[in-house]
Structures are given as C-alpha cells and as structure tokens.
Amino acid sequence: MDLSMPSNSSISRSNRKRKAQDSNVVLSKRERKREKCHKFYSTYKRQNFSMPDSVMFYMAKNPKTAEMYQKMIQICKYFFIKNPILVIPSLVYDGKKWRESRSHVFFDLSKTTSKFWITEGIEVALKKVIVENPVSSLIPKLFRCNAKNVVVANQEIYYHDIRHLLPSAEKIIMMNVTVKYENGFIVALENIVEIAVKAKKIQLYSTHLNITSKTMKELLQIPHFATLDLFRMDYIPETFDLDTFYSYMKQNKLTKFCLVFNHSISAAYINQLEAIFNEIYETKIHGYNPAIIRYPGVDNQKYNRLFFQFTKMDEFF
Numbered sequence: 001m002d003l004s005m006p007s008n009s010s011i012s013r014s015n016r017k018r019k020a021q022d023s024n025v026v027l028s029k030r031e032r033k034r035e036k037c038h039k040f041y042s043t044y045k046r047q048n049f050s051m052p053d054s055v056m057f058y059m060a061k062n063p064k065t066a067e068m069y070q071k072m073i074q075i076c077k078y079f080f081i082k083n084p085i086l087v088i089p090s091l092v093y094d095g096k097k098w099r100e101s102r103s104h105v106f107f108d109l110s111k112t113t114s115k116f117w118i119t120e121g122i123e124v125a126l127k128k129v130i131v132e133n134p135v136s137s138l139i140p141k142l143f144r145c146n147a148k149n150v151v152v153a154n155q156e157i158y159y160h161d162i163r164h165l166l167p168s169a170e171k172i173i174m175m176n177v178t179v180k181y182e183n184g185f186i187v188a189l190e191n192i193v194e195i196a197v198k199a200k201k202i203q204l205y206s207t208h209l210n211i212t213s214k215t216m217k218e219l220l221q222i223p224h225f226a227t228l229d230l231f232r233m234d235y236i237p238e239t240f241d242l243d244t245f246y247s248y249m250k251q252n253k254l255t256k257f258c259l260v261f262n263h264s265i266s267a268a269y270i271n272q273l274e275a276i277f278n279e280i281y282e283t284k285i286h287g288y289n290p291a292i293i294r295y296p297g298v299d300n301q302k303y304n305r306l307f308f309q310f311t312k313m314d315e316f317f
Contacts, residue, residue, distance in 0.1 A: 057082060066119050066146070084114040085143050090121040093134045115143035122165060125153035125175070135161045152177050159187045166196045175205040186210040189233075190218035197224055204233040211237055216244040232258040238265045242272050249291050256311060257291035270295055281306060 060082035063069035070087055072079040090101040098107045101123070107116075116138075122145065124135055135152070139161050146168045153175040162179055166172060179187040188210045196202060219225050236259055249257065261273060273295045280290045281302050292307050 066117050066144075069117070083143075085117050086112075086114045087117045087119060089119050090123070090147075090149075091116065091118050091138075092122075093124045093126070093138075095126050098134075098138065109137050109141055112141065116141050117143045118145045118147045120147060121149035121151075122147045123149075123151040124155070125151050126155055128154055133157060133161070135165070139164055156180055158182060159191070162192070163195055166192070166199070168198055169196060170198055171201045171203075172196055172199055173203045173205070174207045176207065177204075178208040188212070188218070189215050190222065193219060193225055194222050199224065200228060201230040202228060202232070203230065206234050209233065209235065212239050213241050215239075216241040216248070220244070220248060226254070228255045230256045230258070232260075234260040236261045238262070238269045242269075242276070245291075246276055250288050252289050254289065256289060258311070259291060259293050261293070261295040263296050265296065270297060274298075277302075 056078070059072070060079045063072060063079075063083075063085075066087045069079070069085060088100050092099055092101045098109060099105060100107075101121070126134075133155060135155075135157055142164055145164055147165065148168065148170045150165050150169040150171070151173045152162075152165075153173075154177070156178045157180070159179055159181050179192060181187060186208060189204075193199075193202065225231075240261075261269075265273075273293060274297075276291075277293050277295075277298065280286070280293075283290075290306070290310055292303075292311060294303060
C-alpha cells in the first residue's frame, strides 16, 4: 500500500476542483448575509492610531451626529467594531416586523446585534389594538432616537418607553393610545407634553388621557407649550378647566387649538362650551387665535364654517 503524501500538483488540482464545485452552489439569503458579515469582520485589522486608545474608544462610543458616525465607519472599521450602529432614517412596525420605510429592509430584533439610530421618523401604527407592546422590544435596541415625526396608534404604551421617542419629535400623532406607568396608572396629559420639548404639532386622536382640573394650569407652566403651532385632542372630559383655557385662548396668537369633548359631559358644561363657541362664531375680528371646539349638540353647519375659516388642512399633515 502506497502511504506516500500526494504531490503539490495533485493538491492544487483538487483545490481548483473544489472551488469550481463551490462556485456552483447557490447560497441562501441568510447564508449570503452571514458570509458577508464574516468577510467584514475577518478583514478587520487592529489599528495603530496617533491618539491614545482611550480617546479613540470615547469617540467610537460617543458620536455626536449620525452623519459623523457614518463618516467614521467609512473611514475605519474600528468605529463600527467598537460600537455597531445601524443608522435608519425612518423605522416602521407593520404589525409583525420592523422595517425601514424606504428600503423595506426588515429587522428581526431578536437576532439583530447592532443598535439603531433613528434620524427622521418612527411609526408604530397598528390596524387594531394588540396585547403586546412592540415599542418595549425596540427600546433596548435604540442607541439614539432623533425622529422628528412620531406616530403611535392602537396600543398601550409605557411612559418609560415613550420618553425615548418624544424628546426630539416636532410632530406627534397618537391615535387610540393609552400611556401608562408600570403600576397601571394612566399618565397625565401634561407629563406627556412636558417631555415633547421640540414639538410643534401634537395631535391626540381618540386617545385615553388623564385630564384633571389642574391639567390646563400645569400645561401653562411648560415653556414649550406656548410655542406649539397645533394642539389637537379628543375625548376631553368635564374635568378640563374651561375658565383657565378660555383666559389663555383670549391672549393666544400662535397655537391652533382643536378640542373635541367627550359625549358624557353634563348639560351645564355643554352650556359653557356653547357660550365660548358662539362668541368665537359671532366675533368678526379676532385679536387672538380662535379655538375650534366640538361638543355634543354643536351646530354642525357653524362648526364646519369655523373649521374651514380658521384652519388649513396641511396643518394636520
């Protein structure tokens, strides 16, 4: 029996044959992705920087802007290796999966090791109310949220989760949303507005709000409340302080208020709303920005006339 080693030429021919066979194998999408990832990490080499390692590490962990971070990882893989972040303009939850709204790339949060940096918008607008809270699964994956537009619909969401989404938002839309603390108590309206420090438009449609007799006074203590362009809310209960709002409305020249009151309000409260509504309707020249008020029994013809006179449809988009 010949136990001699094969010649180099034999090995070379064998390798060429194996490579030729491998080239004909069609890899699955997951395998291609894994291979691409492996290739990226395998070509990484330790860098010798002119600055101390501690400084480079700090730069990698604390990028000031998403644009700067993207330039850094293009220049050197070190920054991505030390702090893997996916910069995503707009992130959407479609009821089953998270995806980037433009490229339609889907993300499985349970398998994604990188953090997300959202720069433009986030939308978690479900078609129907679900038990699980998709936002809670996203928060641990967030490196930073700079979303200017935030849309949340048909769900319960925790206050500690929404605190990560609203501080950078200029436009906020919530529809059929309940914001709760972990103990089950509903968050006060003023506490939601308070964290939306850059907001210009806040629209709360059919959203369950904790509104008390102190809510309006608390809102007036929030500096950026006075700088809103649009404030819309539905299902307003009788606890809302009409006198304080009316006094503020008469001096308000900036914010457009659209207020829709609950059907359960009393006849006496409706009379108060009707008096304010009629004053707005009958006044020819307003030295303030008149509120658009809807309540049970409102004259629809008058309401529609005021709505189209004092609002622009693009304000709501």
